[in-house]
Amino acid sequence: MLEIIDLHANIEDKEILKGLTLKINKGEVHSIMGPNGSGKSTLASILAGKEDYEITKGDILFNGESIMEMAPEERAQEGIFLAFQYPIEIPGVTNSYFLREALNSIRKSKGDKPLKPVEFVKIAKEKIKDLKMDESLLNRSLNEGFSGGEKKRNEILQMSILNPCMSILDETDSGLDIDALQIVANGVNANRGDDKSFLVITHYQRLLNYIVPDFVHVLVGGKIVKSGDKSLALELESKGYSWLEN
Amino acid sequence: MREELKIDNDQATKEMLESEEYKYGFTTDVDQEIFPKGLNEDIVRKISAKKNEPKWLLDFRLNAYKRWLRMEDPDWAKLKIDKIDYNEMSYFASPKKAPDSLDDIDPEILETYDKLGIPLEEQKMLEGVAVDAVFDSVSLVTTFKDKLAELGIIFCSFSEAVKDHEALVKKYLGKVIPANDNYFAALNAAVFTDGSFVYVPKGVRCPMELSTYFRINAENTGQFERTLIIADEGSYVSYLEGCTAPKRSESQLHAACVELLAHDDATIKYSTIQNWYPGDKNGKGGIYNFVTKRGNCVGKNSRISWTQVETGSAITWKYPSCILTGDNSVGEFYSVALTNNWQQADTGTKMIHLGKNTKSTIVSKGISAGQGQNTYRGLVKVGENAKDARNYTQCDSILIGDKCGAHTFPYIEIKNPSAQLEHEATTSKVGEDQIFYCQQRGMNEEDALSLIVNGFCKEVFKELPFEFAVEAERLLSVSLEGSVG
Ligand SMILES: Nc1ncnc2c1ncn2[C@@H]1O[C@H](COP(=O)(O)OP(=O)(O)O)[C@@H](O)[C@H]1O
Ligand SMILES: [Mg+2]
Numbered sequence: 098m099l100e101i102i103d104l105h106a107n108i109e110d111k112e113i114l115k116g117l118t119l120k121i122n123k124g125e126v127h128s129i130m131g132p133n134g135s136g137k138s139t140l141a142s143i144l145a146g147k148e149d150y151e152i153t154k155g156d157i158l159f160n161g162e163s164i165m166e167m168a169p170e171e172r173a174q175e176g177i178f179l180a181f182q183y184p185i186e187i188p189g190v191t192n193s194y195f196l197r198e199a200l201n202s203i204r205k206s207k208g209d210k211p212l213k214p215v216e217f218v219k220i221a222k223e224k225i226k227d228l229k230m231d232e233s234l235l236n237r238s239l240n241e242g243f244s245g246g247e248k249k250r251n252e253i254l255q256m257s258i259l260n261p262c263m264s265i266l267d268e269t270d271s272g273l274d275i276d277a278l279q280i281v282a283n284g285v286n287a288n289r290g291d292d293k294s295f296l297v298i299t300h301y302q303r304l305l306n307y308i309v310p311d312f313v314h315v316l317v318g319g320k321i322v323k324s325g326d327k328s329l330a331l332e333l334e335s336k337g338y339s340w341l342e343n
Numbered sequence: 344m345r346e347e348l349k350i351d352n353d354q355a356t357k358e359m360l361e362s363e364e365y366k367y368g369f370t371t372d373v374d375q376e377i378f379p380k381g382l383n384e385d386i387v388r389k390i391s392a393k394k395n396e397p398k399w400l401l402d403f404r405l406n407a408y409k410r411w412l413r414m415e416d417p418d419w420a421k422l423k424i425d426k427i428d429y430n431e432m433s434y435f436a437s438p439k440k441a442p443d444s445l446d447d448i449d450p451e452i453l454e455t456y457d458k459l460g461i462p463l464e465e466q467k468m469l470e471g472v473a474v475d476a477v478f479d480s481v482s483l484v485t486t487f488k489d490k491l492a493e494l495g496i497i498f499c500s501f502s503e504a505v506k507d508h509e510a511l512v513k514k515y516l517g518k519v520i521p522a523n524d525n526y527f528a529a530l531n532a533a534v535f536t537d538g539s540f541v542y543v544p545k546g547v548r549c550p551m552e553l554s555t556y557f558r559i560n561a562e563n564t565g566q567f568e569r570t571l572i573i574a575d576e577g578s579y580v581s582y583l584e585g586c587t588a589p590k591r592s593e594s595q596l597h598a599a600c601v602e603l604l605a606h607d608d609a610t611i612k613y614s615t616i617q618n619w620y621p622g623d624k625n626g627k628g629g630i631y632n633f634v635t636k637r638g639n640c641v642g643k644n645s646r647i648s649w650t651q652v653e654t655g656s657a658i659t660w661k662y663p664s665c666i667l668t669g670d671n672s673v674g675e676f677y678s679v680a681l682t683n684n685w686q687q688a689d690t691g692t693k694m695i696h697l698g699k700n701t702k703s704t705i706v707s708k709g710i711s712a713g714q715g716q717n718t719y720r721g722l723v724k725v726g727e728n729a730k731d732a733r734n735y736t737q738c739d740s741i742l743i744g745d746k747c748g749a750h751t752f753p754y755i756e757i758k759n760p761s762a763q764l765e766h767e768a769t770t771s772k773v774g775e776d777q778i779f780y781c782q783q784r785g786m787n788e789e790d791a792l793s794l795i796v797n798g799f800c801k802e803v804f805k806e807l808p809f810e811f812a813v814e815a816e817r818l819l820s821v822s823l824e825g826s827v828g
Pocket of ligand 1: 136
C-alpha cells in the first residue's frame, strides 16, 4: 500500500530524514517510536504532502505509484489521512460544516454525488455515538477552544467519517488520560480492516496495549534503526532509546 | 429545524460556487433616455422637472448644488483616486417606456433581474421579501406594495413618495444628512434621481424583508439614489439593498445617500450586499462608490443596526453611522469589506453618543487579497450629556498574500467621563497551516481559503437576514477567486 524508499529530506538546509525506508502492506498496523526531534512528524507531514520540505533523494509509492508530485488534497482524496500532532483551529467554521466540505470534496473526486446536509448529519451522529463523544462537538467552531484531548478525539472522529485507507496518527495519544486513550484506540480498532493500513506514531508503549501493531519501528536521527514486533515496544519502554543511538 | 435549514443552505452556497469571477457584468440592451453629459444648474432643474417635483424640492436641490460648487472633494481617506470629471458623465438615464405595471416592463429588463437572481414576477419572488427594483435612474417596480399598505406600511420609490406622501418626505428629507453634509452628500442632494422610501407606522412590525435592488446599466452615467426610512414609535423594519453593474473599462460613479430615523422603541435593521463591478485584474474600470449613510435614533430605546458586506467597487468610501440621540438607544455596525486585485476600501462607522445610557457595537472584518488596500476608519464620540455611554469595537483584518494592506484608524472623542469603551483589534494572515489542514482533508486551496475567510466573517454574516447570508458567503468565495496559488 505505502512504500517509502530511501527518503532524504531537508528543512532549511538541515537534513532531517536521512535515508528512511519502510513498507506498509494492506491491512497492517505499523508503529513508529523514537525520541523527540528524530523526525517522526516530519515524516508524517511529507507523506501528507506539506511543501516546506526539500526531498533530496528517494521516493514514496502509494498503491504502486509515486505520489511525490501530488498535491496534498489529491493524496487525501486517494485515501491518505493524517491525524495531526497539533490540530489546527479554524474560527467561525463549525466542525460539522468543515467535515461535510471535506467529505464532499473527497466524494467529488471519485465522481460520487455530494451528501446532503441531513444525510451527512446522520452519518456524523452515528460515528460520534460509536466514539462515545459528545454530539455538541459537531456544532462547535473547528478545534477552537477545544481541550487537548477533545482535539485529538476530533481527529479520530474525522478519520472515521472520511474513512481513509491509509491513516497516519501523529502522537494522537499524547496528553490523553486513560479513558480518552481507550476511546481513541477503539476508534482506530473499529476502522481496522483488510484493506486499511495504519501508521501509528507514538512515544508511549501504553497505546500499543490497545492498538496492537503488526510491526514496531524505531526512528532515531532520521533513520529507522530497528524494526520488530510488538515486543520491541516493551523493550523500548524499559530500556529507552539510547542503546540504539550511535 | 433551523440548524438543518442552515446546513441545507450551506450546501446551496457550495453549489452556487461553480461560477467564475464577476457574473453580473452583462449589459441590457434597452431603448433609453439619457441626459447629455455634464453638470450645471440646468441639469438639476431638468431632473426635477422630469419628475414633476414640487418647488421646495427643486430648491433643496439647487441649494445643495450651490453648496457643492464651493466644496472640495475629501482627500483624507486612504484612497488613490483619479480625478473625477463631473462633466464627463450623464446624470439621468431611464428606460424610455415608463412602466405602469409589471406587464409594461421591457422583457429585456425583466430578464435582467431574473439573471441577477431577483425575479420580479410575483409568483417567482422570494417568499417574504418585498423588492423595489431601481434600474439606472428610475425605480421600475415595487413588489408586495398592496399587501404592505394594508398594515399602513409605505414602501415605494422615492419619486412616488414625493407624489403620494409629500408631507412625510418634506418633513424628513435631509434631516439626518443635511444637504451640505459633505461633498458627495451635496452632490447627491443636487442630482439624486430615485431610490426607496419606507415608512412604518406606530406599533407595526413589518412582516417581510424590504429590499431594494440597484442596477447600473447605462454607460457613462452616474447613479445617485436616495433612500429614506422612517420607523415610527414601537415599529420594526428590516431592509436590505443589493447592487450590481456591468463590466466596463471606464469607471462609473455611484454616490448614494441613505437616511434612517428611528422614533421611540423603534428598530431599523439595514443590510447591504454591495457587489458593484470591482474593475478587472489590472485595476481597469469598476465603480467608484461614495456613499453617505446615517441613522438617527431620535427616540428613546430605539435601535439602528447597519450590516454591510462590501465585496465590489473599485473604490469604496462609506461610513454608515448612528447618532444616538434618544436615551437608551443602541447603534450597531457589522461590516465585512473585501478588497482583491486593485480594489481599495476606506470604510467604517461613526457612533455619536448624545443620549444617556446609549450603547454601540462595532464589528469590522477586513479582508485584503491581491494588491487590495483595506482601511477601517471609525469614530466613537461621547457627548457631554451622554452619561454611561458604552461602546465595544472589534476590528479584525486578515491578509491573503503579501502585496495587500490592512489599516486601522480608530478615533475617539469623549466629553463625559462615565463612558466605557472597549477596543480590540487583530491582524492575521491566513495561515498556511490552516490551508494545509483543509487540503489534508481533501479540499483544494481555493475552497480552503473560502472556508477560512467565511469563518472569519461569521460574526457579521449571522446578522444578515437568512436568505442573504447565503448570498454573502457565495459572493465572498467568488470575489476571492484567483487570490491563491
Ligand atoms: N519548520 C522547521 N524549521 C526548522 N526545523 C524544523 C522545522 N520543523 C522541524 N524541525 C526540526 O526537525 C527535526 C525533527 O522534528 P520532528 O519531525 O517534529 O520530530 P519529532 O516529531 O520526531 O519529535 C527537529 O530537530 C526539529 O527541530
Ligand atoms: Mg512530532
